[in-house]
Amino acid sequence: MAIEPASAEDFAAFLGIEDARPACQIYLISPPELDLGAHAVALQAALAAGAPVAAYQLRMKDHADAAILKAAERLLPICQAADVAFILNDRADLAKACGADGVHLGQKDGAVEAARALLGHDAQIGVTCHGSRHLAMEAGEAGASYVAFGAFFPTHTKLVEHHATPDILSWWTAISPIPCVAIGGITADNCGPLVRAGADFLAVSSAVWAFPDGPAAAVSRLADEIHSSKP
Template sequence: MSEHARRPGPAPAPRLRRGLYLLTPDEPDSARMLARVRAVVPHAALLQYRNKRADRGLQSQQVRMLLPLCRAHGIPLLVNDDWRLAADCGADGAHLGEDDGDLREARAALGASAILGASCYDRLERAEAAVAAGASYVAFGALFPSQTKPGARRATPELLREAARLGVPRVAIGGITPDNARIAIDAGADLVAVIGGVFDAADPVAAARAYARCFGD
């Protein structure tokens, strides 16, 4: 049994609910990162820590800073790309892309209560395999042209509809704005994943609130 498999799992995660799936910006200043997230997290249903520019030490520090904030607001904190970092920090789970390791290994290490997401891009068969491997939710996109990933593969609303039969929450990602979010939600998205639409907005709090209102519940 690996070191990570022996490590106690995270505290039981809050139930995954519909709404805004907020991803953190690439912010090197930890205090500023925390302040930016604190302002908008009341309007989020899920937070993913994502900082592609940080080294492992900074990532660990920032995840540990975000955990009490997420606990206070009753929302799960996931770690992008790295389930081992999630395990080390006691996060509620991880989100893995196609090059981020094996979903079955991650599920075994993180435990049954962890939230484990999978990027499925534009492929329903990848989503089927992810659910079989233990994914808690599947993410499709980019649904619209994305400034964060301008060359991303494109998914369609129809793919979200087809994925309903998988029986897990569906996440839409890529170029989602408060104006087009209803297209994704009407196609079956349980969450819409956003970075720049909130953190690059002139008024991030108003932007986060606008995304949350799109769900109407």
């Protein structure tokens, strides 16, 4: 499944036509500590909530290849059944091996061109750009499917070394039709400025998996906030 605007909307967005981009959607990221059986149940609940979830990223840093492939084997069919893109973090080779829809690359995870050659024309290839306009331009020129900016807020999911502000989202959506993902400490309570600034996707992890009322309630609440915050 693609997580990019249709071609006609791409062109309209590039020309700066108001409301040309699709509404902001949710991009789920797996929790730092993953109990595969429990997480599979949680993922099914999140995707069954009816909220606009476009993608799910399996992020298992410092795990053995076999463990990553085992998790992908369990979780990818859940995403396919819900028509949600399944993205693997960091490893284009494992994305190829498990049949993922694409890969998300950090700045040290290889070139977009190499991942594209391995995964094919239709693969979704995202690139972490921190708070850098230069990195985003490079990623776009290299053929990235989307760029990711952050962290926008403090987060316990990973060590934050780079920070971003909402103005980078406004800048990017004004100059490029390539979708942008906002990431880092995003919750239903703080997502409004990012939606209004032009984020195409909000990447969330603990805000969903650690929500007291469960993942279905979390994505529903986030979707409500996205809808009420749209420009």
